[in-house]
Amino acid sequence: xxxxxxxxxxxxxxxxxxxxxxxxxxxxxxxxxxxxxxxxxxxxxxxxxxxxxxxxxxxxxxxxxxxxxxxxxxxxxxxxxxxxxxxxxxxxxxxxxxxxxxxxxxxxxxxxxxxxxxxxxxxxxxxx
Amino acid sequence: xxxxxxxxxxxxxxxxxxxxxxxxxxxxxxxxxxxxxxxxxxxxxxxxxxxxxxxxxxxxxxxxxxxxxxxxxxxxxxxxxxxxxxxxxxxxxxxxxxxxxxxxxxxxxxxxxxxxxxxxxxxxxxxxxxx
Numbered sequence: 001x002x003x004x005x006x007x008x009x010x011x012x013x014x015x016x017x018x019x020x021x022x023x024x025x026x027x028x029x030x031x032x033x034x035x036x037x038x039x040x041x042x043x044x045x046x047x048x049x050x051x052x053x054x055x056x057x058x059x060x061x062x063x064x065x066x067x068x069x070x071x072x073x074x075x076x077x078x079x080x081x082x083x084x085x086x087x088x089x090x091x092x093x094x095x096x097x098x099x100x101x102x103x104x105x106x107x108x109x110x111x112x113x114x115x116x117x118x119x120x121x122x123x124x125x126x127x128x
Numbered sequence: 129x130x131x132x133x134x135x136x137x138x139x140x141x142x143x144x145x146x147x148x149x150x151x152x153x154x155x156x157x158x159x160x161x162x163x164x165x166x167x168x169x170x171x172x173x174x175x176x177x178x179x180x181x182x183x184x185x186x187x188x189x190x191x192x193x194x195x196x197x198x199x200x201x202x203x204x205x206x207x208x209x210x211x212x213x214x215x216x217x218x219x220x221x222x223x224x225x226x227x228x229x230x231x232x233x234x235x236x237x238x239x240x241x242x243x244x245x246x247x248x249x250x251x252x253x254x255x256x257x258x259x
Contacts, residue, residue: 027219030212037209041202045250050186052179059175072169079162086155108162111169118172 022081029078036071056122065123069116076112080105150233154211157204164201202247207240 002009043064047054058064083104091097142148167189174185188194214232217223223232 027216030216034209034213037205041205041247041251045247052175052182055175055182068172072172075165075168079158079165082158083162086159108165111166115169115172118169118176121176122172
């Protein structure tokens with residue numbers, strides 16, 4: 001039998017206090033992605049073909065480099081926030097949930113860094 | 129002695145409606161797009177890797193299986209974008225009336241299919257595996 005009071009048992013176990021920042025960030029990044037995602041698809045369609053020449057010339061321009069870095073970072077952020085909610089909703093075991101969340105966040109951050117690095121390499125012409 | 133009827137969660141009692149389908153599809157397409165994000169990074173890395181590496185990546189992305197997956201990603205993108213905007217209106221407290229919610233659901237579903245097909249036609253000649 002526990003000697004803890006009913007209030008003491010529930011304090012600190014709820015999802016309260018930090019939820020609104022997550023909620024706002026999800027919406028804010030969503031609005032940004034409406035613009036960035038539309039830009040990306042329209043630009044690809046306007047390229048005509050995705051030959052190396054066309055794509056690298058397009059990505060090398062300052063405007064597309066900046067927008068592409070933003071797309072990669074914001075998409076990873078939005079994805080991380082969204083997948084977190086999905087995992088928290090469907091993975092009930094606490095240990096597995098934490099492990100999956102860590103794996104998801106690590107791989108998204110790694111992918112985002114790879115993506116940004118790729119855009120910078122294209123922009124600064126490190127590759128031949 | 130008969131077991132007493134236990135109360136059920138609300139989600140166990142509500143009749144399934146097509147607005148529910150849209151809601152769960154938003155999640156499913158979101159997860160699919162997260163996978164698509166890794167493909168985007170793969171593609172960018174290939175461009176950064178030079179002409180030869182890019183040609184190999186393009187040949188891989190041009191395979192029939194990848195083309196189907198790419199179309200799926202494009203459709204998921206169109207749907208998630210449109211339904212995301214619908215959800216932004218919900219977040220502002222707008223469009224909750226049953227008639228409005230159902231009408232916006234229809235508009236989003238139809239527009240997603242139309243936009244996906246249009247975008248695919250626009251991109252098809254360029255995404256045809258470099259052909």
